[in-house]
Amino acid sequence: MSEHERRIVPRQGPDLDLDGDIPKYWFGGDAFKTRFFDAMSLLFPEGEKFFITCVRDFRDQIDDPELAAQVKDFTYQEGQHGMVHTRFNNRLKAQGIAVDEILENQKRIMFGTFRKRFSRRFTLAQTAAAEHLTAMMAHGFFNGELFADADPRIRAMYAWHAVEEIEHKAVAFDVYKRVAKGGYGTRIAAMMMTSFTFPFHVFLIMRHMFKVDGVKNPGRVWLKGLWWLYGPGGLYPRLMRSYLTYYKPGFHPWQHGDLSVYELWNDSFERNGGDAIGAADAVMAATRQRAAA
Template sequence: MKQTTITSGYPIVPRTEVDFDLDGDIPRHWFGGDPFKTRFFDAMSTLFPEGEKFFISCVRDYRDQIRDPELQQQVKDFMRQEAQHGRIHKQFNDRLQAQGIRVDRIEAKTRSLLERIRKLMPASFTLAQTAAAEHMTSIMAHSFFERQEVFADADPRIRAMYIWHGVEEIEHKAVAYDVLKNVAKAGYFLRVGVMVYTSVMFPLHVFLILRRMLKADGFSFGQRLGLWARGLRWLYGWNGLFRPLMGHYFAYYRPGFHPWQDGEMLTYQRWASAYAQNGGDAVAAGNAAHAGAA
């Protein structure tokens, strides 16, 4: 059977010279001075270097079976983008290590866990994990960066880093999915079952790391309880961070779902235009994308 892909209007562009001045005077709690908001995104960052390596390996498992030249090129560009994401987040994580956060231990445990999963589970399962995680990160980009208030209080350099990461997640959001469906020939129940698994395990790991970070920050038990109460309301409350994502998230469970059914993204277009106009200045592009959000 011929392998087919549904393409987007966005080319996958590996950008290898991005710089966010991560060695600059970035505050410890860079998200408006809020420890929970800051450490939530910091905790995600600690997972990215090993996570990106995992995603690359899981897609590479099927690379030799791809017959569609367009998908072959998309996989190549996907792997280059993911490698760059891991490199930039490693730079950011070095800041956290200097703050007393044992990022080295977090990365070692993450690496060990992902290695065990790849040894114990079939390649189709780990590829389905990759497709699920790619969907989750891309819908965060769709939602977070279209709403100006979400990152209004964030340090512009870290905001720019996450906007750049989100933009590239949008560009390659269908690659792992297309390999899963058209090359690995995964069925509906594997796809959605692994999405349920990933939807539980990913936030669980983020929260465990976040808890460790708040302890390292020196907050007392009572202070941490208050931070968690306010933070979970910020994440999951009626006007919380994740509520606008739910429609995009549950779309994954439709039998005929494809990532490019979500359509265009105005923030992407603003970012790409500003990035080109400013000679590849990712911070300037991030500021322009944020300023133009609704």
């Protein structure tokens, strides 16, 4: 995708009937897979606020009108993500999940610890690292049939979120490099820290969810689920090459990532009047067709 073709579209968050009859284990009845994505969703609203704040720290120093416009659109998209995931998280609260307590703890860590103890440049580097991780997952999660067994509404929510993560994946990085003048060492230290803290918090939330659910044989559920995540051919090993590119000194987000799924989703979404479920289903059908060919 050439530079002039890259665009950040300030879409309004889709109405996906997240208050409807979505099964508790909406991912093919699988407790681990469902709660893995539920836990990530739970973290997004406060996480998006943190990202917006860290990028805005340098907003007044941006003298490139194009980058300034990208920051504005990045802020809008992240705000929409927070609102949609908050609606989804209200489902979790109704299931007995301690959503408010978890979010308050997350807020204390990010705003009460990270932003008080680390420099503004470092917290921006944390944001750039997190944006790479989410964009990496966005590029990878919809290649193949990962979400084939998922409820169409949740699949559509994550597909929409993934598309927008791809669109703005370079914004925090560009502000870090071009405006904050951040160096390689800080960028890598922030990535190593984020690579540990993000899954650690997801797993802690999942442990709480399994306890609330009264999951039987939780050890077996964890072993099977962690194999799905980390075993040969698992979700994370498939993304490892993309992850490691961040450690190259000359890395830039737009050097990497297959855009075919993004383009397919975007074309379907625009042709069908903003139908997020239809766009996600079109991606699903195309990946099945590709796998069968």
